[in-house]
Amino acid sequence: MQVILPDEQIHQIQILLSNLIQKEIEQQLEQSGLNSPYLNKQQACDYLGISNNTLDNWIKKGLPAIKIGKTIRFHIESIDRWLTTHN
The missing domain is CATH 1.10.10.10 (Winged helix-like DNA-binding domain superfamily/Winged helix DNA-binding domain)
Incomplete structure (x- = not known):
């Protein structure tokens, strides 16, 4: 089964994933003290x-x-x- 999404939805998903990754990186840096x-x-x-x-x-x-x-x-x-x- 293949799901085809409109370009705008793909872009929104990319932004969401990017923000989640950035937040996780910031949390890990904060916990490690390396920030x-x-x-x-x-x-x-x-x-x-x-x-x-x-x-x-x-x-x-x-x-x-x-x-x-x-x-x-x-x-x-x-x-x-x-x-x-x-x-």
Whole structure:
């Protein structure tokens, strides 16, 4: 069985699907914390694809980190800049 829809309905379905996908992407980014420009240690490890020990070594080598009390945060753009100068 084949269903034939008018072009306008096809366009409306495409818009609906696009909006649903966009909302799902935004929700996933919000839940992962990757929509923030600042990452915690675990998020930084995930972002870089490295272990916590490697991250600690990179911090000792100069990876920019922001320390607030016992909390450490990393600015994504600073990580990217540091990586381009240290590869």
